[in-house]
Amino acid sequence: MEHKYPKNFARFYDTIYHRMRDGVDSEFFQKLIKNTKGRVLEIGVGTGRLFMNALEYKADIYGIDISPAMLDILLKKLPADQHYRISEQSITNFSFDFKFDLIVAPFRVIMHLIEKEDQVRALNNVYKHLASGGRFVFDAFVPDPGILKYGIDKQTDFDDEYEPGKKLRRIVTSIPDLVNQVLNVLFRLEWDDDEGPHSEEWETPLRFFFRYELEYLIERSDFHEYDITGDYTGKLLDKDSKEFIVICKKH
Template structure:
């Protein structure tokens, strides 16, 4: 079976859910999570908040603890099971389903999709549907925030190439990119003390910033801001990622 035919629920099953959380480290580190929560809390402006692909609650749970009214959508029941060890359904309701189509009752002032997760949708059609689903959840004037990495240009020759995105003690992260089809397979290699290696991979469809802006327009939203990170650093040609905020008009256009 092709990697591109794998169901996301299989990739994000019980094993992935059990090892996803790394408290105080990696994407759970205070210097990563703190600015994320600060920005989301400010953008929510006291209204209801919806996280697409909420996972184990890395962001949604501490955002709720700051006083936000958070709901979520998540495809993997295994990830939701881990979230439920941190917050009940009454405290943080989650609809199990596809972030491109699942609906949560009511309107929201902020919908957000962090840590490159929109690229878990393998086609442009599905990604456009995700933007439209986000817009359908927003109250007039509401915002949709997307955090996404920026692919590096390919070498002069060859249609596929690899990029190391993380190299540290006990862990190596490598992306193998297919530029012609806007596909990337991320390889996560963990080294045990005895020298053994464990490899986990995840396929993605990457999106250029300009393409993301067009998806927003198709969903009736406009780009409000773009920064290199949650702390508000300027976005430049050298930025490896971006945090983009799109806004739904206060009232429908004539």
């Protein structure tokens, strides 16, 4: 089952994540894209947090996503003659009649795939769309044992103005389901506008992975060569790593 980002979550995505995420992963993904000669695909392109910057330095980049609300925001940022770069497609069955030298799925896109059949299908579909020598790079967080045990109870992770004089607050609850290996995440948005206060909730599961499951998963797919590092600077995985950065290569 697909969980598409709802309209108001797409609307406030940039306000929240340019602040919470740009300093973490942008430099890493921008460098990868800049150093690629040839076509690039961003899977789960969202509102274009990374994509817009890549276009500015003239990357030949395409983007797909399953959430029309996210793509609507991105398309509004793009000149009409660049809209051909964006399409509503899923990682599990997207199709292009050309190949890519780099495919990226930044910021937990893979964790939206709950079923293992979808995960394998996604990896094989990406493999099929890579040129030889091409790479697929994605990330997932290392599960936090405290959150796996206790979850998160109504934690405010954003509380600021989204426009002068207009407040936005995001409150996150996360309920672990260990057997199904998901965190059921409930996001609550509260904001003010000229009509008064508003709120909206959205629940979505996030599939968490352990290191060796990720390795088995990749080894089950058409990819045979891969590296997993422990942060966005290329540091090797160790017991304190908070991220899995996975780089799969096609010969």
